[in-house]
Amino acid sequence: MQHIKFPLYVCLFTTIILSAQTKEITLEDIWKDGTFRTELMDVLHSMANGQQYSVLNFDRKTRSTFIDIYDYKTLKKVETLVSSENLEDIPYFTDYTFSKDEQKIILATKEEEIYRRSVLGNYYVYNVKDGSLDLISEEKIQEPTFSPDGKRVAFVEDNNLYVKDLNSGAIIQVTSDGEKNKIINGITDWVYEEEFAFVRAFDWNADSNKIAFIRFDETNVPEFSMDIYGTALYQTQRVFKYPKAGEANSEVSLHIFDLNTKETNKVKVDKEYEDFYMPRIKWTNNPDVLSAQYMNRHQNELDLWMINAITNTSNMVLAERDKAYVNVTDYLTFLKDNSFIWTSEKDGYNHIYHYDKKGNLINQVTKGNWEVTDYYGYNEKDNTIFYQSVENGSINRDVYSIKLNGRNKKRLTKSEGTNNASFSADFSFFINTFSSATTPPEYTLNSSESGNLIKSIKDNDKLAQTLSGYKTSKKEFSTILVNGSDLNMWMIKPANFDASKAYPLLMYQYSGPGSQKVVNQWNNSNDYWYQHLAQEGYIVVCVDGRGTGFKGADFKKVTQNELGKYEVEDQITAAKQLGALSYIDASRIGIWGWSFGGFMSSNCLFKGNEVFNMAIAVAPVSSWRFYDSIYTERFLGTPQENPSGYDENSPLNHVDKLKGDFLLVHGSSDDNVHLQNTMRLAEALIQADKQFDWAVYPDKNHRIYGGNTSLHLYKKMTSFIHEKLGDKIQNKEETKVNQVKIKG
Template sequence: MTRIHLAALVALSFFVIPGWAQQADSSLLSVQRIYGTREFRSQSFGPARWLGDGSAYTTLEESEADRGQNLVRYDSERGAREVLLSARQFIPQGDTLPLRVEDYAWSPDMKMLLIFTNTQPVWRLNTRGDYWVLERSNGRLRKLGGPEAKPSTLMFAKFSPDGDRVAYVRENNLYVEDLASRSIRPLTTDGSRTLINGTFDWVYEEELMNYYADGWRWSPDSRSIAYWQLNADQVKDFPLINNTDSLYSQILPVQYPKAGEANSAARVGIVRASGGPTRWLEIDGDPRNHYIARMDWAAGSDEVLLQRLNRLQNTNQVMVGDARSGKVRTILTERDSTWVDLVDNLTWLNDGKSFTWLSERGGWNHAYLVSRDGKSIRPITRGNFDVVKVVGTDEKGGWLYFLASPDHPSQRYLYRSRLDGRGTPERLSPRAESGTHTYDAAPNFRYALETYSSFGKPPIIRLVRLPRHEVVRTLIDNATLRSRLAMLRKGSSEFFSIPAVNGAKMPAMLMKPADFDSTRRYPLLLHVYGGPGSATVNDAWGSYYLWHLMLTQKGYLVASVDNHGTPAPLGRAWRKSIYGQLGVVETRDQATAARSLSRRPYVDAGKIGIWGWSYGGFMSLNSLFQHSDLFSTAVAVSPVTHWSLYDNVYTERFNGLPGANKAGYDRGSPLTYVNGLKGNLLLIHGSGDDNVHFQNSEVLINALVTANKPFTMMEYPNRTHCVCQGKNTQVHLFDLITRYLEQHLKGGPAQPQVRDRAAAGGS
């Protein structure tokens, strides 16, 4: 009996853990803490709207008492706070809870508020929903669209400039609703699945409109509306198959033009807001082999300005169209041997006699002032640096405000230059605050809402006074998040550069473990995107920072390197060197970076892995297949595997037409190199991916099977490109990747070492 009792006590000593030991170490991260809780959520702010010239602004603030949001006005200078609309005023008649305001807009006289709520995604963004108008004078709240409008079907509603009406898109037709009489007038009636008025098809939204598919504009005099119409009757469907939501499979057809396939035919028309026939602009050329990529009124109600790309997207014609006659003339043409970029934030100056423009015509992205007839093109900014983004144009003061970073491509700062082109750019962001600064400038440019973050440090949002950049007050400090981050174990991080084969300096970043010991050797994981759409070496608060930090806590080095072709502000030649051979130069650069890092004495050169998503998945596959001497493990999430399988607008912009460049398509494809796979591959894809179709992974799987190459595969049923739908999906995904790395990279057998370890590389 005694022995049994003692044995039981011994057993209990193994399984009953003291209370102090049961408490999780708050300095250590886990996938559950990062993706399964809201512990590291940033504070929210806005949306904010400037009022008048910028002397005040409004923003939404949570009202816990009313389980909704208050709309609050702040005086910019003094900070005086006034609740303009309380959460209770957002409660519809007969309901008990306020509307959840997801976006809003003021009427020009601020007597009415347009509310966007109950939103649903079309593709990437929630651009359809319900719109309500609230009248401040009497508190009346009413829903737009009339009884025929189904829930969440209105899109891109906007007040007319005179404030009397609201126009919107519903099920591919345009409508105008009179706010006094509540009458609704259809401006188009021919909308269908393939005839699209006032919005766009999948590829226009994804690749040309920055995901925001607003396809119509009020004229400044409120009398007319200019809008796009797309005819998608020749665009083939790519069916997505849902096998899990019913007993039998369901098919979702998506209009998706793959590389080399037929596009929608786009045209622009002007219709009276009171109704009547549409006047179509008379634009020469095959509309299915051109893109009308930008359109807006040209500083008045008589003409519209268009940006039209050819099929190869190496020519951008800036056109002016007459709203009455439909006649069109070209005033400016941008050409490039590779591709040309579209221009946003174009501003008319001098009573419509000139406009601002961005161009790489001199080798760097710079701002220009162009006359209305296009005969005069005068530089505003000069120098060996890129204008990353135009923040705004202060015509009265004579300044152009823009973001740039001449010395550090991973950072962003506010500059201004004289509109007359004289002098040198003036940096306004504080030199003591390195990192990334973005701005929403007031119309009078006396104030701006600044968002500032740096690597590992979450954003702070401040109201600053321009041009001296004096902080008026801090609006969001993320103090709670900062205190939680301060408790985490973390090592040092460094930003540096690695020389490419051609001598160009590739931006790089390296995170080290908290207990880093330079005499030890650590496994190295590279995070890559590598494509024209995004850079990963950013001195800013980032989406994967916490997971990468968790890996350093587990004993990994984590690095990222921006290769040629990424949108780093390093000049035209850097960005466009990848043309016609997507994947070739980029893979060479990533291998060069891995080889350089492997020479550092604390890197275990036999345990170098790479992971990425989308283009980054494509890059991870290429790196593993082509450079098995460097990479032992790769994780590819939602990868493109051959560019003929992707959409035509994106692919042809960077790779040309598949019929004319088959060799370039094949040379950059991981399918060409599957026989080179010698290490560990984890392939992840959502079967409901409407962007990079699951077909890409299926084709790769067939190639790997044919080559008799072992690999690990995870399919997430019906998840889209983000692999984020459904409870615990993100937790499951990152748990899966973490376990795979622990088993195959950190714990896997060492591969043959790179012999030349003499130089560490980097600068």
């Protein structure tokens, strides 16, 4: 039975819809000319005095970079602390990091991407007092990090950990066994970086005399190789360790280096672990006590250990357990008494908890059928925690304050949409970044006590004015009842929408566990593309099905052990219900997605061949057997344990059902979702005698970008949509050809 709720609220694409809207959004506007470029505040840092903040500014004319200091109260620039124009050795820098006393700054130059989060670069230490500049290492290095006293910098070079004394210039080599594709010290391996979302695997203690680090032994991890074609006569190969589902992971071990004795001790906790992960390490406020999180390979058990670096003894203070999986928290915060703040889904929603130093629960700080989505910090002066949540609706984000005892909760942000805060060091102020489907990002200074606006810092009025001259459509937020669940949805209709006509429908989704694509925030590049398609005569819809995030653990984890089953069912059912609407042509429904979304769009076209007649899959997973261990096993277990979960929902095993039109796209240098996925899917389609279109972008990674690449890709996808879904818009009553033609 069709059941679609009318919009809870309708978000206009711009704050004012003017009658002068005549221009049409072109693909060149989006991916070549930067017509809709959004103004941002880059690398915002709150100064220790709590009254000022710094921002990285860039002069496009001179190509110079600056660290400028601003006053919170007046928002006026106080000074330019560093200018690349005054630095002989650095024509520009792309990032900066202050020492704790803010008397030294690490400046990043010539950074080159390794994988998604990791970079190699040349890094200098700038002395604020005398303006001197010191190159940390002649070689390119990773993750240079000040000691808390600012006297040293630790960094990784060629998989080994080093410490440089900034006064004497002396360098201590902490490890010497680092070797590519074998041993890594202090930096994560590929799969940790991608799935546990961190690169720096070392940490200074509070007294600056000890460094804890993780050692990765990749020896037994299988290698993956990719051809790099470039411009040379012969291609080269990129070879790296990549543990696919069920294969060997790196063997990890925890070590503590003592700068006073120059000795390194291996940590051994009082529990035997086999095939385990160590997703986080962090020193407590006690300089001799290190915390470490240990997780089993199934990722449904997470233990928090306190390790005494003097006695090399350990104590497990917290044990999280879940039938599906336990989320790793980034919000572990130690208070002065070494009690700690922790986040967990143990009551069914992600919330904040307070434990004493022995792991005894003091209290649950936040409660309710909603999720905490970010943790900003704890103000010791008045025992206040600041956080972000979806209490005001799962597609919105607001900033809140609450006492450590769980009382006196305040909503600090007023506007409905997406709010994100950057607090001053003393928590007196916060800079709020707000956007919604109606409002491009605006930056305001607010009181952390009341949330009240103090001053506006920056807005994107120029962008709003630019858009006012273009034909744009409403983004309508609503919910749709599918397979017993209320699912969040947005819909974009043509600006000249006529309910008497029947329009082709393009659905977009991602659908990965815990993800969200229906969110009340400003546009990314794809949103402008959807506007382009709407002005060409399409209706574009996005539905977040079961398994997506911010609606509780049960909703998210229902897909456990069956990735691609319920998610595909929801998209197929939603498409049927949408196709029953009088203004949608059920004979012309397409779907597209990228990565997990490409896995989904492939399955939707194959399994839902009576509903979808076109799909685009970009960089898709075609079998979870080909994907990495940490991500895949978190949701499916190993292939050895759950073969049906891997195979029954693999697009490879449903190619015989293909009836519609299929476009398959991949980058040949995708280190994340390997080209192997597309090659195997293409071969399966060929052997099933199924025609399809495809494109491989040479030497492009998972994002498939660079130079003219994005424009080329979106031109290809747009042409495919026009050819397979477009043609002509039919009149629903007369079922005859309407004079309105879709371009292309």
